[in-house]
Amino acid sequence: MNKIIAIQGAEGSNHHKVARDFYGKTIKLKECMSFDILVDSLLDKSADLGVMALENTIAGSIIPNYALIDKYNLHIIDEEYLNIHHxxxxxxxxxxxxxxxxxxxxxxxxxxxxxxxxxxxxxxxxxxxxxxxxxxxxxxxxxxxxxxxxxxxxxxxxxxxxxDDIQTIKDNSTRFVIVQTTEPKNGVYQINKASLKFQLDHKRGSLATILNVLSDCKMNLTKIQSLPVIETPWKYSFFVDITFDDYKDYQKAESIIKIMAQEFKILGTYKNGRK
Structure with a gap:
């Protein structure tokens, strides 16, 4: 039975294209006019998977989507970098x-x-x-x-x-992720990227220490995004994406950061979408 894919926007959108790239033209589509509605469709099980844009080379990070993935414990299982053509x-x-x-x-x-x-x-x-x-x-x-x-x-x-291609800036791409409510069972040999979330005390060197751990464990930091912790002034959650060649190196980095950071969470481990 085909899985139901929730997308933000309508049939024919870039979210729809990403869904078709992963799951083919015969997918069952659920159109959602906001990302909040998309997440609701995953939580009430009217959809099995969701396609969410996370960042764009022009507009930057779509910060509310990081918060949605974190708040509702969604799992990133895959990603695609799509060149945007208008x-x-x-x-x-x-x-x-x-x-x-x-x-x-x-x-x-x-x-x-x-x-x-x-x-x-x-x-x-x-x-x-x-x-x-x-x-x-x-x-x-x-x-x-x-x-x-x-x-x-x-x-x-x-x-x-x-x-064709009437956009002013021709090199414009968006990173999309595939999310679901259950933890995926990706094989170790398929995984070379991870998305993590953690909190740190507001003191000198706390973030630098974590970044040094990632470097020492041969992690390549591809993204770091901070969000304020609601109702806790001057405390931040950090969302980071890392790529790696050896899964054992990732396991080592994960085990150390778990000890050093607070509210540590793995948002997803999956295959790097950059070619």
Whole structure:
């Protein structure tokens, strides 16, 4: 039986593309218009797995998602780094001169701002989701309206791509993770990355000591993110991602940090998604 995959956003979104990359085109999809709803669908078991964006090369970390994974004890089981491409699409039989308005998510509009300076006749309208707009254009047969969305949306909804890669910054990628409520049973030989969370006392050298342990154990620190501990002023949780070549080195680092840090938690051990 196919697993039900919860995604943030609509069918045809980048979250949907990541789900298809991992689990194929025949997946059962659960669309969630927020990450909170996505997590709820995992907790109430209406979905088996969730796809969550965690960071972007332009926008940075999506900090609330780190907090959601931690608060609800989700487990990261895999990841993908996806290059983000914005395409202008509309009903077939039109060209860009026929388009009067473009509806899309505010971030997509912002990332394509330079392109539209050359098309001042087009009004930019903020909307809730890139792929959902593409779906609405197809369903309601909306002419003179275009969407900014991934190419997967044009394929699914039968729209025509008017312009490819209209984003200003071409090298734009997002890191997505696959999460579930149960601890995965990844084989040791599949694992070369870990996501950890811990707290430290607010005193000189406490973080440096942990970083030295990671270095001494041959860990490569690829990400560090701090979040304040609610209702405990000047205390922080640290979220770190590390990669490694030898799982035994990771086990050594884990055992030491467990002793040195507080509220230590393994958010996931999985295969590094960077090629």
């Amino acid at each position: 395409h202008l699409m509309a009903l077939k039989g039109q060209n860009i001169n026929d388009i009067k308005e473009v509806w899309s998510h505010p971030m997509a509009l912002l990332q394509c701002k330079e392109f539209f300076k050359n098309h001042p006749h087009i009004k930019l309208v903020e909307d809730v989701d890139t792929a959902e707009v593409a779906k609405r254009i197809a369903k309601e047969n909306l002419r003179s309206i275009a969407a900014i969305a991934p190419k997967i949306a044009a394929d699914i909804f039968g729209l025509q791509v008017l312009e």
